[in-house]
Amino acid sequence: MSTDMFAARETDTLIWISGASSGIGAALAATVPFDRAHVVDISRSGGAPGVEHLPADLSDPSSWAMIEAHFVARLGGAEAKQAIFVHSAGTLEPIGPAGTVDSAAYTRNVLLNSAAPQVLGHAFLKAAAGFSGEAHLYLLSSGAARSAYAGWSSYGASKAAVDQWVRAAGLEQTQRAEEGLPSCRVVAVTPGVVATSMQDQIRATDPSAFPDVEKFKGLYERGELRKPEDAARGIWSLVDRHLDNGAVIDLRKLT
Numbered sequence: 001m002s003t004d005m006f007a008a009r010e011t012d013t014l015i016w017i018s019g020a021s022s023g024i025g026a027a028l029a030a031t032v033p034f035d036r037a038h039v040v041d042i043s044r045s046g047g048a049p050g051v052e053h054l055p056a057d058l059s060d061p062s063s064w065a066m067i068e069a070h071f072v073a074r075l076g077g078a079e080a081k082q083a084i085f086v087h088s089a090g091t092l093e094p095i096g097p098a099g100t101v102d103s104a105a106y107t108r109n110v111l112l113n114s115a116a117p118q119v120l121g122h123a124f125l126k127a128a129a130g131f132s133g134e135a136h137l138y139l140l141s142s143g144a145a146r147s148a149y150a151g152w153s154s155y156g157a158s159k160a161a162v163d164q165w166v167r168a169a170g171l172e173q174t175q176r177a178e179e180g181l182p183s184c185r186v187v188a189v190t191p192g193v194v195a196t197s198m199q200d201q202i203r204a205t206d207p208s209a210f211p212d213v214e215k216f217k218g219l220y221e222r223g224e225l226r227k228p229e230d231a232a233r234g235i236w237s238l239v240d241r242h243l244d245n246g247a248v249i250d251l252r253k254l255t
């Protein structure tokens, strides 16, 4: 979909979702609970209905400046009531022990999962610093931030990095609010085990690369995976909840 569909004066909520072409990101795009919202999908393939596609390979750092420029262009002088960036894009590839997997793929994993959330999160905060409405930043985390899984070293490290980045950025935004400056609420969200292509990929992995594969097959066989739409609604529900800035939330523990 072209950028021609964007009409600043008709938009109350500006939304960017990275990874809205699939899984949780696609479900987020399909369940936006706000009227007069304009949604931008930042991904390689796009295709989410009714959504503007900003094509980007987020494992390539040269794409990040273009996304910052997009945040700045849309938020500068915007009269919207709220702006939300949900960073959902992520990958498990390459699954397997560090020291054995392909080095170029391992580098892309680190850039996409660890570096992009921090740099794009920073870019959104910078663009939102002069925005007069409410700003929200949600970064997708995982139970792998706290539980170590053999075969997921860079994935787990990246989610731990997301959590700690959020804690620090949340403190900084609290300080801005105390100084009377525009601030953004920054939250890390663990969605639970959700039925997406990422879970399909996990179950298809050889145990030599991922020894815990049987645990995830069992969850699937017992019907214990969450629907992406339920995870998406849980994430959207955070917008109106009272949460500390810098909160690290597990959707399964929300009451």
Ligand SMILES: NC(=O)c1ccc[n+]([C@@H]2O[C@H](COP(=O)([O-])OP(=O)(O)OC[C@H]3O[C@@H](n4cnc5c(N)ncnc54)[C@H](OP(=O)(O)O)[C@@H]3O)[C@@H](O)[C@H]2O)c1
Binding pocket: 018, 019, 020, 021, 022, 023, 024, 025, 042, 043, 044, 045, 046, 056, 057, 058, 059, 060, 087, 088, 089, 090, 091, 112, 140, 141, 142, 143, 190, 191, 192, 193, 194, 195, 196, 197, 198, 199
């Ligand atoms: N599913 C779960 O059980 C689960 C559990 C815990 C946490 N999470 C987290 O939730 C988030 C979404 O996961 P999911 O399960 O929805 O996965 P998914 O269905 O595999 O979707 C991944 C999304 O990330 C995008 N993406 C991947 N590589 C990209 C790249 N290089 N550049 C730009 N976009 C890229 C994909 O878009 P393109 O391929 O079009 O680029 C796709 O839209 C991830 O951060 C994941 O770590 C998922």
